[in-house]
Amino acid sequence: xxILANDxxxxxxxxxxxxxxxxxxxxxxxxxxxxxxLKNYDAITVRSATQVRKDLIDACPNLKxxxxxxxxxxxxxxxxxxxxxxxxxxxxxxxxxxxxxLVFAHLFTGIRFLHDSNRKMPVEGNTAFNKLKKxxxxxxxxxxxxxxxxxxxxxxxxxxxxxxGLGMEVLAYDLYEVPSELELSLAGGVKVNVPVRSAEFNExxxxxxxxxxxxxxxxxxxxxxxxxxxxxxxIGIVNCSRGGTVDEKALVEAxxxxxxxxxxxxxxxxxxxxxxxxxxxxxxxxxxxxxxxTNEAQERIGVELAGLIIDFFKx
Ligand code: NAD
Numbered sequence: 001x002x003i004l005a006n007d008x009x010x011x012x013x014x015x016x017x018x019x020x021x022x023x024x025x026x027x028x029x030x031x032x033x034x035x036x037x038l039k040n041y042d043a044i045t046v047r048s049a050t051q052v053r054k055d056l057i058d059a060c061p062n063l064k065x066x067x068x069x070x071x072x073x074x075x076x077x078x079x080x081x082x083x084x085x086x087x088x089x090x091x092x093x094x095x096x097x098x099x100x101x102l103v104f105a106h107l108f109t110g111i112r113f114l115h116d117s118n119r120k121m122p123v124e125g126n127t128a129f130n131k132l133k134k135x136x137x138x139x140x141x142x143x144x145x146x147x148x149x150x151x152x153x154x155x156x157x158x159x160x161x162x163x164x165g166l167g168m169e170v171l172a173y174d175l176y177e178v179p180s181e182l183e184l185s186l187a188g189g190v191k192v193n194v195p196v197r198s199a200e201f202n203e204x205x206x207x208x209x210x211x212x213x214x215x216x217x218x219x220x221x222x223x224x225x226x227x228x229x230x231x232x233x234x235i236g237i238v239n240c241s242r243g244g245t246v247d248e249k250a251l252v253e254a255x256x257x258x259x260x261x262x263x264x265x266x267x268x269x270x271x272x273x274x275x276x277x278x279x280x281x282x283x284x285x286x287x288x289x290x291x292x293x294t295n296e297a298q299e300r301i302g303v304e305l306a307g308l309i310i311d312f313f314k315x
Pocket of ligand 1: 070071072095096150151152153154156173176222267290293
């Protein structure tokens, strides 16, 4: 069996596949050459870069499985593939802790202006240094504040657990029922149950000190100008979910008017070229869609994907 891991696969996952007798090719074949090249493989694994659309599926009648390392299947024509008898698998839970930790990287950055002070340092001399000290004083703490989590699935819950561990209050909004408490696993094997509060959307956006989004891509933004107007002035917004869930133009206006104190963005409307106003904004901390890009998450993704592929072909 031949597997093309076109966007790469973690070394441990590759090894598991090879030990099970699979040939794994990690060459990154350009998109326009894939219809010809993929004919020689039984399965393809992708992350978010390679597109597996109808034309590619039609060109490769030998294809039996498409594996997505990660969650979002936006780059795969899943229904079309399934109708053609191709199995499509992904590894939804493997990256959740890493994405949740990135949310807090952005939150800590925002409350202490790290993104902006990094841009301004180093400076020469005491006067300039003291000016910076003054400019970046006035930070705040997360402890004791309310975080509103929109979308209480895998990553939303991981985010909530970190927040609860920091002594924050969690308001959670989802289309489905929100649990009344979450179990936190602490060092030394200690487990404690900590309450979360299920909130209506309006309650969440008006009460939260910080909002973190963890929903899939929707037809239109869930947060736009009208929602920003109802938020507490000085709120911090983090989006590590999907571009398009927050109206970027309204976000910049809310940052400029002071309603929003800072934003942390890992995802954008126009990836891979986010709008200039976002890139240059002093109140925005930016990362290039790296939520799942930790060594630990990539290893979990590779191992899970390998297991799914082995199970499928050895059935
Ligand atoms: P999930 O399916 O476990 O959770 C999503 C939750 O959102 C579900 O509970 C669902 O009921 C809820 N939801 C859907 N539409 C909603 C709406 N309109 N209002 C309120 N709730 C709604 O997904 P997940 O694994 O937690 O992933 C969340 C998001 O993070 C996805 O968009 C995913 O693509 C993205 N993601 C980003 C990165 C990254 O690198 N930044 C990595 C992994 C996942």
